[in-house]
Amino acid sequence: MASELLSMTLKAIGIVRSEIKQPTKRDGEKVISDIVVNDDLTEALDGLEESSHIVVLYWMHQAVSGEVPLKIHPRGKQGLPLLGLFATRTPNRPNRIGIATVRLLERQGNILRVEGLDAIGGTPVIDIKPYIPGYDSVADTKVPPWITNR
C-alpha cells in the first residue's frame, strides 16, 4: 500500500480561464468559461466534441489546506444540520478535488468552452471525461432536504 500512496500525485492537464475570481458556492450554473488544456495533450481531446456534456475534475486550490474539520454546516449556513464533510460538497476535503458536469459548447484545438463550471480562473484541471447518462446519472434517488431546498 505504501508504494501506491507514493505514486498518488496529480499533474495538471490544463487550467480554467474564467472571470470568476471567488468561489461561488454553486450559483455559477450559467457561467461560461474556457478550459485550456496543455498543448501536448490536444490530440487526447479528439472526439470529445461528440458529447454535449463532460465531467471535469479540478483541484480546488483555494480551499483550506492541511487538516479539515470533519463536521460542518453545508455552505456555512448555521441553520442547516451539522454533517460529516463527506455528506456535503464542501471544497475543504482531505483531497481537494471538485467535480462538475458541464455543457461543452465548443472545442477549438486545445481549448474547451464550457457552460456551468463552478471553478475560479486559474484552477488546475486534472481530468476530463465524457458524461455517460445512466452511469454518471441515476433516475431514482433519495436526497436529504438540505440538498433539495437550496
Next chain:
Amino acid sequence: MASELLSMTLKAIGIVRSEIKQPTKRDGEKVISDIVVNDDLTEALDGLEESSHIVVLYWMHQAVSGEVPLKIHPRGKQGLPLLGLFATRTPNRPNRIGIATVRLLERQGNILRVEGLDAIGGTPVIDIKPYIPGYDSVADTKVPPWITNR
C-alpha cells in the same frame, strides 16, 4: 503555479473491499462491495446515509503508469473509433482517477456497503460525495454512438 503543483498529492481516505480482482470494463453494475473508510474519518461520514446514491472517487492503481497513449479505441475494441483518451473513460489517463455513482445500501460506522462500484478490491478511495440530481446529472444530453450502443 509551480507551488500549486507541488501540493497536488492525494491521501487515501479508505480502501475498496470487493471480490472483484480484475478490472471489469463496466459490467459491474450489480456488484456489492464495501468501502472501508479510515477510522479517523468515521465522523466525516455522518449524514451520508440520508443519500441513496454517492459519488466515489478512487485511484485506479492497476492502470498503466507513466506515459499513456493519447489516442485509443474505447474498451480496446478495434471496431470502435480511434479517440482521444479524454473522449473515453479509459483508466489509462494522466491522472488515474475513476468516478462511480453508486447506490449506498448501508453504513455501519466507517464501512459503506455500495452497489455498482466498478473498482477492484484494494483500490484506494480518495473522495466520497453525496450525489446531487441536477448538478451531477443532466436531463438532455447528446452522446456518441459508441457510448449508447454498448
